Amino acid sequence: MTSAPAPRDVVILGSTGSIGTQALDIARRNPARFRVAALAAGGGNPGLLASQAREFGVAAVAVADPSAAPGVESALKEEFSVTSPAGSPAPRLPEVLAGPDAVCQLTTWPCDVVLNGVTGAAGLRATLAALDAGRTLALANKESLIIGGPLVTSRARPGQIVPVDSEHSTIAQCLRAGANSEVKRLVLTASGGPFRGWPKDRLASVTPEQALAHPTWRMGPLVTTNSATLVNKGLEVIEAHLLFGFGLDRIDVVVHPQSIVHSMVEFTDGATIIQASPPDMRIPIALGMAWPDRVPDAAPGLDWTTAASWTFEPLDGEAFPAVALAREAASRGGTAPAVYNGANEACVADFLAGRISFPRIVDTVARIVSEHETSGTGVTTLEDVLAVDAWARARARELNR
Numbered sequence: 001m002t003s004a005p006a007p008r009d010v011v012i013l014g015s016t017g018s019i020g021t022q023a024l025d026i027a028r029r030n031p032a033r034f035r036v037a038a039l040a041a042g043g044g045n046p047g048l049l050a051s052q053a054r055e056f057g058v059a060a061v062a063v064a065d066p067s068a069a070p071g072v073e074s075a076l077k078e079e080f081s082v083t084s085p086a087g088s089p090a091p092r093l094p095e096v097l098a099g100p101d102a103v104c105q106l107t108t109w110p111c112d113v114v115l116n117g118v119t120g121a122a123g124l125r126a127t128l129a130a131l132d133a134g135r136t137l138a139l140a141n142k143e144s145l146i147i148g149g150p151l152v153t154s155r156a157r158p159g160q161i162v163p164v165d166s167e168h169s170t171i172a173q174c175l176r177a178g179a180n181s182e183v184k185r186l187v188l189t190a191s192g193g194p195f196r197g198w199p200k201d202r203l204a205s206v207t208p209e210q211a212l213a214h215p216t217w218r219m220g221p222l223v224t225t226n227s228a229t230l231v232n233k234g235l236e237v238i239e240a241h242l243l244f245g246f247g248l249d250r251i252d253v254v255v256h257p258q259s260i261v262h263s264m265v266e267f268t269d270g271a272t273i274i275q276a277s278p279p280d281m282r283i284p285i286a287l288g289m290a291w292p293d294r295v296p297d298a299a300p301g302l303d304w305t306t307a308a309s310w311t312f313e314p315l316d317g318e319a320f321p322a323v324a325l326a327r328e329a330a331s332r333g334g335t336a337p338a339v340y341n342g343a344n345e346a347c348v349a350d351f352l353a354g355r356i357s358f359p360r361i362v363d364t365v366a367r368i369v370s371e372h373e374t375s376g377t378g379v380t381t382l383e384d385v386l387a388v389d390a391w392a393r394a395r396a397r398e399l400n401r
Helices: 018-029 046-056 066-083 102-107 120-132 142-148 166-177 200-205 221-229 231-244 282-290 322-332 336-352 358-371 382-399
Strands: 008-013 034-041 060-063 095-098 113-116 136-139 161-163 183-190 251-255 261-267 272-276
Touching: 008 018, 008 102, 008 282, 018 034, 018 046, 018 113, 018 282, 034 046, 034 102, 046 060, 046 066, 060 066, 060 102, 066 095, 095 102, 102 120, 113 120, 113 282, 120 136, 120 142, 120 336, 120 382, 136 142, 136 282, 142 231, 142 336, 142 382, 161 166, 161 231, 161 282, 166 183, 166 231, 166 261, 166 272, 166 282, 183 231, 200 358, 221 231, 221 336, 221 358, 231 251, 231 322, 231 336, 231 358, 322 336, 322 358, 336 358, 336 382, 358 382
Parallel strands: 008 034, 008 113, 034 060, 060 095, 113 136, 136 161, 183 251
Antiparallel strands: 183 261, 261 272
């Protein structure tokens, strides 16, 4: 009889966001598998963070914004006083860490796995800190790998980074079917977003509300907008290249509107291995925290008794040039992917604020990537990355005035 897997202590970064709340749902339903050691969040939702801290009995919480710390401390005191029975001794409040290095400090907390669910380039410091601390890194924050590139991959032991993106989790699973030498190509699937099939000229009228109405996934505003422009798929091409070591010419993208097949690996003998499941991020999150083991009932599976159709179609590169632009940035190497990501994050903020049009996002990113000079020799320091990231954002704001 196989013994039950030993419980894992997990630190969750970005606990109040989409990835974090789903990870906590998995931990809640599997207390024998996961113990939540500490939580980190931006601090914008102190009530939820305090509730999470109380429910899971964490030893520490961290907020990146020092100004958010008083609100979090107040929420913790209120939460713990409400849940403490009358006459019983007051429970011990978790330690509150605040400031730019607070999230990184949590990665050194005693744990087995760090789940990085921070949004955007802000997750890079935590990714490096978790790797340096020797933790298994369940990586949902693709941006930190993309902008860090060799800076991240050179510090990771083999197998230390476990992808949580549904597409890359799928590829990792499919690669178990054969040796890397037998792989012909990786195929990333894309839903096509809310504007699949729209001609290029129609996209000029897209509103933020339309861009945030994703047909299959429920995500934060940055990732949802990136899915609408297909920048997200461009980022995933770069991520697959860095994670699995295959050339960009062996990584393809195909549109699959149903979001049931989450990517594929084609082998040299003509066989293609796929992973199929409903569009529920709890499956790759659970696998990321338990890797290489699976977590039973992480999410409902497919109903094979009901008729269904899966369709696949080519990407419209003319209407959605973001994937080709990502390939260009990755081919140039160096800090070009960091420019692609940083400029895009700034442009998405401007679009959601109503300052620029939808097509202007990728148009501006393309211009900034073309302006950036890179030797292609790779990134050497964290400061290199952060400086380029800051320049790309500032240049985007300048162009979008």
